[in-house]
Amino acid sequence: MLENSFGHPPVLHAQNLYRSFGATTALNGVSLEISLGESLAIMGPSGSGKSTLLHALAGIELPDAGSLALNLPGQPPLNVQELSDKARTKLRRGSFGFVFQSGLLIPELTAEENVAMALMINGVPRAAAIAQADQALIALGLAGMEQRRMGQLSGGQMQRVAIARAQVTGAMVVFADEPTGALDSATGAEVLETLLDCTVGQGKSLVMVTHDPSVAAQCDRVVKLQDGQLISDSRRGTRVSGGDVR
Numbered sequence: 163m164l165e166n167s168f169g170h171p172p173v174l175h176a177q178n179l180y181r182s183f184g185a186t187t188a189l190n191g192v193s194l195e196i197s198l199g200e201s202l203a204i205m206g207p208s209g210s211g212k213s214t215l216l217h218a219l220a221g222i223e224l225p226d227a228g229s230l231a232l233n234l235p236g237q238p239p240l241n242v243q244e245l246s247d248k249a250r251t252k253l254r255r256g257s258f259g260f261v262f263q264s265g266l267l268i269p270e271l272t273a274e275e276n277v278a279m280a281l282m283i284n285g286v287p288r289a290a291a292i293a294q295a296d297q298a299l300i301a302l303g304l305a306g307m308e309q310r311r312m313g314q315l316s317g318g319q320m321q322r323v324a325i326a327r328a329q330v331t332g333a334m335v336v337f338a339d340e341p342t343g344a345l346d347s348a349t350g351a352e353v354l355e356t357l358l359d360c361t362v363g364q365g366k367s368l369v370m371v372t373h374d375p376s377v378a379a380q381c382d383r384v385v386k387l388q389d390g391q392l393i394s395d396s397r398r399g400t401r402v403s404g405g406d407v408r
Contacts, residue, residue: 172233173198173335173367174219179228181214181390188214189225190390198235198334201358201368203378206387212371213339215387219369220258220337221250232257234334255284259328261357263340267312267323273299274308277327284331298326302356318349322356329360336361338370342377354380 172195181189188211196202196219204212217223219230221242230242234257242250254260267276277295282288296308302322312320321341328336341357342350354377361368362382370381378384386394 172196174369175231175233176219177229177231179215179218179225179230181211181218181223181225187390189218189228192228192387192390192392194219194385194392196335196367196369198367199362199365200383201362201381202370203381203384204369204371204387205373205375205378205384210387211390212387214390216337216339216369216371220260220335221245221253255280256331257334259331259333259336261321261324261328261336261338261341263343267320267327269312272309272311273304273315273323273326276312276323277330280327280331294330295326298330299323302326302360316349317345318353321345321353325353325357325360329364329366333366335367335369338368340371340373342372342374350374350377 174196176194179189179192206212218225224243232240232242274292274295278291281291299308342353372378384396
């Protein structure tokens with residue numbers, strides 16, 4: 163695979179992805195490359211295929227046709243669509259991280275337990291997982307809140323917990339679905355800055371669905387979907403139209 167402008171093969175390379183739900187075509191031949199250390203915003207009207215594309219890139223659901231290659235540093239290339247359900251689940255537990263609009267945190271657990279759960283699922287002993295979770299929370303400005311449950315945290319604080327959970331396993335690619343959508347503009351800006359710092363700021367990739375142009379503008383690159391097709395691909399200072407990928 164050819165190197166891209168970042169000087170190495172793309173961490174994710176999607177080629178001609180198709181996905182339909184009954185008579186509805188959600189993805190119609192989408193091709194996309196994502197570099198390590200790059201932040202990418204996916205935009206488009208409701209029903210354009212944004213979330214379907216995110217789920218396909220993350221291996222949550224398989225496309226009906228097309229291919230997805232994953233190139234992680236120090237690991238052999240993987241064809242994600244050829245992996246078993248178990249292998250894709252393992253991939254999502256370690257190599258990929260997730261931040262959603264609602265956070266999808268467990269309200270009965272404390273902040274540190276929510277974060278530690280991502281490690282314990284991968285076999286890390288509880289004591290070590292709690293220690294790593296606390297370090298991640300402190301790094302995100304949540305010192306002293308490790309023992310609080312979700313009902314005792316603000317929306318912005320809960321999203322920071324979700325970010326800590328997404329990156330505590332060392333995930334190289336983080337997927338975010340409207341991570342600031344439920345927050346006021348000031349809190350959303352703070353959460354976005356934290357998310358970017360924890361991903362591209364550490365040489366990792368961020369793939370984010372958003373409807374907010376001001377959020378998308380903070381990313382290195384913005385792609386737009388319409389009717390399941392990639393209609394534009396813009397980088398800071400440059401623009402590629404018609405779905406062509408550099």
